[in-house]
Amino acid sequence: MDAIIIETIIKAIIVLSVIAALAGFGTFIERKVLAFMQRRLGPMHVGPFGLLQLAADGIKLFTKEDIIPQHANRLIFMIAPIITAATAFIALAAVPLLPEFTLFGYTVHPIVADLNVGILFILGAMASGLYGPLLAGMAQANKWGIIGSARTAILFMSYEVVTGLSLLAPIMLVGSLSLIDFNNAQSGGIGEWMVWQQPLAFILFLIAGFAETNRTPFDLLEHEAEVVSGYATEYSGMRWGMFFIGEYANMITIGFMASLIFFGGFNDLGFIPGFLAIILKVSFFFFLMLWVRASWPHVRPDQLMWLCWKVLMPIALLNVLITGLVMMV
Amino acid sequence: MGLEKFKDRNVGIQQYKVVEHEAFPKSNAQKFARVMKRMVKGELFVGLWVTLRTMYQALFQDDMHTVKYPFEKLPISPRYRAIHEMLRLLESGHYRCIGCGLCEKICISDCIKIDTKYDENQRKEVTEYTINFGRCIFCGYCAEVCPELAIVHGGRYETSSQQRASFSIFEDMLTPIDALSSQKEYPGFGAVSPNADDNIKKTPLAY
Numbered sequence: 001m002d003a004i005i006i007e008t009i010i011k012a013i014i015v016l017s018v019i020a021a022l023a024g025f026g027t028f029i030e031r032k033v034l035a036f037m038q039r040r041l042g043p044m045h046v047g048p049f050g051l052l053q054l055a056a057d058g059i060k061l062f063t064k065e066d067i068i069p070q071h072a073n074r075l076i077f078m079i080a081p082i083i084t085a086a087t088a089f090i091a092l093a094a095v096p097l098l099p100e101f102t103l104f105g106y107t108v109h110p111i112v113a114d115l116n117v118g119i120l121f122i123l124g125a126m127a128s129g130l131y132g133p134l135l136a137g138m139a140q141a142n143k144w145g146i147i148g149s150a151r152t153a154i155l156f157m158s159y160e161v162v163t164g165l166s167l168l169a170p171i172m173l174v175g176s177l178s179l180i181d182f183n184n185a186q187s188g189g190i191g192e193w194m195v196w197q198q199p200l201a202f203i204l205f206l207i208a209g210f211a212e213t214n215r216t217p218f219d220l221l222e223h224e225a226e227v228v229s230g231y232a233t234e235y236s237g238m239r240w241g242m243f244f245i246g247e248y249a250n251m252i253t254i255g256f257m258a259s260l261i262f263f264g265g266f267n268d269l270g271f272i273p274g275f276l277a278i279i280l281k282v283s284f285f286f287f288l289m290l291w292v293r294a295s296w297p298h299v300r301p302d303q304l305m306w307l308c309w310k311v312l313m314p315i316a317l318l319n320v321l322i323t324g325l326v327m328m329v
Numbered sequence: 330m331g332l333e334k335f336k337d338r339n340v341g342i343q344q345y346k347v348v349e350h351e352a353f354p355k356s357n358a359q360k361f362a363r364v365m366k367r368m369v370k371g372e373l374f375v376g377l378w379v380t381l382r383t384m385y386q387a388l389f390q391d392d393m394h395t396v397k398y399p400f401e402k403l404p405i406s407p408r409y410r411a412i413h414e415m416l417r418l419l420e421s422g423h424y425r426c427i428g429c430g431l432c433e434k435i436c437i438s439d440c441i442k443i444d445t446k447y448d449e450n451q452r453k454e455v456t457e458y459t460i461n462f463g464r465c466i467f468c469g470y471c472a473e474v475c476p477e478l479a480i481v482h483g484g485r486y487e488t489s490s491q492q493r494a495s496f497s498i499f500e501d502m503l504t505p506i507d508a509l510s511s512q513k514e515y516p517g518f519g520a521v522s523p524n525a526d527d528n529i530k531k532t533p534l535a536y
Contacts, residue, residue, distance in 0.1 A: 037380040039387045039394040295376040 011112050015097065016089055023248035028054050030290050037294035064237035069141055072234065076139035081239040084132030084246035091125035092249065094118040095256045096180050099266040099274040111180070118178045119171065122257065123163060126212055126250060130156045132243065133214075133221050137231035148230025151220045154301050158308035159211040159218075165316035166204035169323040170194050170261055179257070183265030190269070195262040200319045202262045204312055209254040211304070214247060216293035220301050255285035405484055408517040410467045413460060414483040415503040422509055425479035426499075428453035432471035432480055440464035441471060458499035462488060473518035481515030 028043065028051070035042030043050030068074055095118075096111040115121050130152055137149025171177060173194070174185045186192045195202045211218040222230035232243055259265060259281035266278040299307065354360040386392040396403055405411075416425050428445035444457035472481050480502075504512045514520060522528070 033384070036384045036387050039383060039392060041393060041395040041397075044397075291377060291380060295380040296373060 008112060011110070012093070015092055015112055019089065019092060019249055019252060020245060022252060023245045024054050024058065026248040026251065026286065027057070027244065029286070030293075033287065033290040034294050037291070058241075061238050061241040066237045066239060067234070069234050071141035073139040073141075076135050077234075078239070080132050080136035080139060081235065081242035081246070082132075083135065084129050085242040085249070086246075087125050087129035087132070088246040088249035088253065091122045091129070091253050092256075093125075094121045094179065095253060096183065096260065096266070097256065098278065101275070114178065114180060116176070116178050118180075119167060119182075119257075119261075120177055122179075122253065123160075123167070126253065127156070127160050129246060129250065130212075132246065133231040136235070136243075140231075140234040142233050144228040144233040145231055147227045148221050148233070151227075151301055152231060154305060155211055155214075155218065155221065158305055159208045162204055162308055162312045162316055163208040163212060165313065165320060166201045166208060167261065168316075168320050169201045170198050172320070172323055172327060173197060179260045179265075182261050183267065186264045187267045189267075190264065193262065193264045198262070198319070198323070200315065202258070204316050204319070205262070206258060207312060209258065210289065210292070211308075213250040213254055213289070215251070215289045217296050217298055218304055219293075219298050220304065223298060251286060251289055252282065255282040255289075258285050405486065407484075407515075409484060409486065410469045410472075410482040410517065411484055411486040412462070412482070412488060412497070413471070413502050414481050414515075415458075415499060416479055416481060416512060416514075417504050417506070417509055419509065419512070422506055424455070424499075424503055425477045426455050426458070427477055427479070428455050429476065431474045431476065435470045435474045437468060437470065438464045438466050455499055459496045460502070462490075462495050462497060463493050469518045472515065478514065478520065481520075482517055483515075 031053075032042040032050075043053040046052045046056050068077055093112040094115050096109070096114070098110040100107055100109055102108070133152040134149045134156070137145040137147075137152060139145075170182070174182050176182070176185075182194070186194055207217075210216070214221050220226075220230075222232050227233075232240055235243065256278075259278055263281050264277070266274040268274045269277040272280070351363075354363050383392075387394075417423065418425055428443065430443050430445070433441045433443045440461040440463075442457065442459045442461075443455065445453045446456050448454040467482070469482060475481075516523075
């Protein structure tokens, strides 16, 4: 029993530090990729290829003054970013990050907690992460913040439905909520990937995932051109940085979920070993999010609700219905 | 951007394309048809392809548009009017200025100060020549009026200064004697036009 507790704590610390570092690195990659797609160079001067820009930004964020506005609700204002960052990492607890491997004769399962309701847990944790922007916007006594939190509420009401319904069809096919079962169900190579059976569910999940992580077609929460910075208007320093880290950790989680549920997870892919395969898949989904940000304009809040309730939700329901009929026949 | 493109100010001959707008849908059936057409057309993927192609061109085909400014500079027009230069005669190396004082006279912001004296050969010698760049508006009249093409505008445009008024003296603006072979004529105001020889006509003496 003690061994399990110690092992879990060690795994949690490793996941936290590695994913937090990767989230920081993600900001660098985002700036670079966006720059290249706009024929710019991006960060260049701090370190080789601007790699140490990360460290410079981190030092800046840590040493900036932590300002709390005069009429803000202090407690909620201080807690809100912690909710976003914490839930992003809590969601990662049920994600199997790599295949099993043996270290010094000890078999390591690179998942913090193999829950039998893994997907439900991840969706729930990520959904409660939206409380961060919601409370932050309302606590800061700023009109842009209020608009930002109103938009968060829109997002909250719309996209959780699509995320859940789109994943329902694959869950019916596999018959389990554990991501490891999903991975094992697709162990037969590219032909058994879930995306061939459920292409519609994959597209719906991807759209909902973009909305869930506030990425560009749906980045209404803090769209600078409209609402200054939305829910993050009054934040500075490390509290703002926690929102940022939470967002990037969520992007990584969505990348892992898409790879595990629809793209064969960490099974060996031809000559590519499993751990490399999943890293490549997640990297591709991360790149896709940046790519889309460089390419597409974003939608208005009314278009978002229109898209969700009038297009995506009926399609998701139809998908579930058709999947059920096919399974019965 | 090449210099030729930069100098081409004839906007009238550029190839403009008129963007075609389709008619706005009136009935619900037309609206539905437009939605379906746009859905199947895959224009979003065209957008993705464009950015990916741009990234490929920027990274691998040397199409990066960033100019690392202090290390790289864009070419400026040869007629650009920046900090003045004083030119020398190519044969003797003596400065071209004859001390006539026309530039001082014409300067509308009153920033040129010239003082002369006769040297031992009874030639005008410039004893003092300063331009107050805090006042100069770089209008180019001095270069235009100069009968000897002695004062011209150069290409040095980085002129930020810690002082409000910063003067430049004759020796600073004069072409260094060892750089005489690389001295360039100024093609801007007051310079001889490239086809000057063609425009020469015989003086009508036979009335």
